[in-house]
Amino acid sequence: MARRPTVYDVAERAGVSITTVSFAFRQPGRVKDATRQAVLDAARELGYAPSASARGLARGSTGAFGLYAFDMMLADGEAGAGVPAAPAPHAAPVAATGPVGEPDPRVFPLYVDEVxxxxxxxxxxxxxxxxLASGAPSGTAVADVAGSVDGLAIFPGTHxxxxxxxxxxxxxxxxxxTPGADPSFSHVSVDNRGAMAGVVEHLVGVHGVTDLAFVGEGSMYDFADRLTGFRDAVARLLPERTAVRPEHEVLATTAWVTALDEAVAADRLPRALVCQSDQTALHVLDLLAAHGVDVPGRVLVxxxxxxxxxxxxxxxxxxVRQPFEDMGRTAVRLLADRLADPTSAAESRTLPTRLVPRGSCGCAEGTPATR
Structure with missing residues (x-):
């Protein structure tokens, strides 16, 4: 890592004053769009992060680490600077609070909160x-946090x-x-493909399922890996069967809620629904219960x-249980290691998961996992 670039470097690169650079980040309404874009381009090229607290420190170090996460408890417009809160890709469409103002456990705490x-x-x-910071998925929002800390961890849903x-x-x-192939920064993840393969192995090997479908749009990095793991395991374990019927493929798209409603109405549900996340699965359970579909009698989830x-x-x-706490601690260690040796390469850590069989697949609580 090179010397931390300063506001003077950005001003020189963009051909503007340092005051204009400050306005571009903190009061964008006072700067012409073209000028602000030139400043942002220069900052991106230099790797500049506007510093809030480090300005007054002789060595430009705060000693602090930052964590920037999308916040699904924020209503539109509460994320700051007039920007709507970040979309919640792991969220099912449920309310943030219950009828008496208590947090809905389907929205909080989530894996983000545990990490x-x-x-x-x-x-x-x-x-x-x-x-800690959360909310708006804007470049300046993340940069403001980065400018106040010596190391930063982020979730992919933020930006x-x-x-x-x-x-x-x-x-x-x-x-x-996130995928560990990008050498620009370090990564902490789990074996999403292998873990999802373990789910399919459990359903096929323990419950004899031959008709199953993936539920969820698969757009995020981890969701996409889980979908790949699902498809690979189905192809390997059920090579001579049409394991996923064409009418069930739409369950793995952004239209999965409508598709599931239609499958229920037409009695075309597969024997098992393998969901991309717990929140998706909880929404599926709600939808099936509303239609009187027995889980796990009619369908496993x-x-x-x-x-x-x-x-x-x-x-x-x-x-599948992710090692949330260990993920967070591992990120701290990776940041500390790179601070101690700025010339060291970024690292990727893939942590183990654990399959937890419960009632929604027909297992008793505490049933030993097959993987």
Missing amino acids: ERGFALGCRAAGRPLL SLDAVRGIAQSIPLVAFS TGFDGILAGRMSTPTLTT
Whole structure:
């Protein structure tokens, strides 16, 4: 990592004053669109992150680590600077609070919140202050946080990874649940493909399922890996069968809610629904219950993540448990290692998961997993 670029470097590259650079980030309404774009382009090329607290520090170091996450509890317009809250790709369409204002466990706590806890514990153990931020998926929002810390961890739902590569030029960066092929920053993830293959192996080997479908749009990095793992396992375990009928393929698209409604109405449900996440699975359970479809009698349902709400659903949710706390602690260690040796290469860590069979697939709580 090179010397942290300054506002003077950006001003020189963009051909403007340092005041204009400051306005471009903090008061964009006072700068012409073309000028602001020139400033942002220069900042991206240099890997500049506007510093809030580091300006007054002689060595430009805060000692703090930051964690930037999408916040599904924010209503539109509450994310700051008039920008709507970031979309929640892991979320099912449920309300954030219950009828008496209590948090809905299907929305909070989620895997993001549990990873955040591990990150906080890791920072405490390392004696580092922690800055938490969430909400708007804007480049300036992430850059503002980056400018206040010595290392930053992000979730892929917060911002395009293309836009944060510049930040990784000046401070260590870790991304959760992303492919490890990008050497610009470090990565912490789990074996999504292998874990999803384990789900299919359990359904086929233990429950004798031969007709199953993936549910969810598969757009996020981890979701896409899970869909690939599902398809590979089906092809391997059921090579002589039409394991996923054509009418069920639409369940693996953005139209999955409508498609599932139609499958229920036409009595065309497969024997098992393998969902991309626990939140998707919980929404599926709600939809099936509303139609009077017995789970697991008529259809088996599985999730992925291992969030608290899955233990409270009816029936309890069969899932893959991610090592949330360890993911957060691992990110702290990776940031600290790169700070200690700025010339070291970024690293990728893939952590193990655990299949947790429960009532939604017909298993009793505590049934030993097959993988």
